[in-house]
Amino acid sequence: MARSIAFRDALREAMSEEMRRDERVYLMGEEVAEYNGAYKVSQGMLAEFGPKRVIDTPISELGFTAVAVGSAQNGLRPIVEFMTWNFAVLALDQILNTASKMLAMSGGQISCPIVFRGGNGSAGQLGAQHSTAFESLYANIPGIKVVSPSTGYDAKGLLKQAIRYEEDPVMFMESEQMYGDKSEVPAEEYYIELGKADIKRAGRDVTIVSFNKMMKVALAAATELEKENISAEVIDLRTIRPLDWMTILESVKKTNRLVIVEEQWPFASISSEITYRIQKEGFDYLDAPIRRITAADAPLHYAPNLVAAALPDVPRTVKLVKEVMYQRK
16 A cells, blocks of 8 residues: 655655664664754654664764764664765765775675765755765765665665665765655555666657656656657666666667756766767667756856756756757657
């Protein structure tokens, strides 16, 4: 039986279910306990699991990330909440130089089963230092996996999979603007394998690929295009690394066109990698150049009109799709 619940509730259910199943799993981060989480994702978890398993930390990302990484290497399965991924750059030394490399440096003897999660990307008028989307940065690091879901259903299944089964560090990218979004989530237990994209809308004329909150733009654009008899197939990556480019390729074989919508900066972005893969393996299927719409190649400003100008939107996505339709069959 499915229920309509908020994105934050789906995340809480995932963590709580895995903590009930396995006492090695614990949650730590700033304000996750007494304050019930900055975005109320961990609301009620302190009362259920106690202060030894839901742990408030000092404002010291490098310090508490090091504690979590050390505990993961010694048999525990920590979940680390960053109030925003913008703050996680302070802990990058532990993530990059220890968590991601330990399995290789130990000759396969020491794994690091740990989930890092929190709000990522822009969330309105928060200024440049709180508005960066980090998927491409972390996806560039061997030894870790990157997840960036767009629905509560996907978030719960992917988070449970990451906590329970993944032996490598997982970067779990959420959106502050989506915590209140509701979706149908089964009451029954389920898991979603990492590395599998999902076709959220079938289509025949053009493939639109996106992830995280930009899926709202992609789906809304597909709805607008349908009014003009342009059928868009919309693919949600869900997992950035490993990247399910084969699902994209199979879609392009059918539609012969590809447009990518993402919140990353354009240089060395997720769309850059997808474009390389698809032109390499599917060049003969393309009837138009691969096109993309990204965030502006600049820090995100505070002013709302500049925020709107910097991020992908529906009108510009529709316009881009129409540009690749010049050879429409």
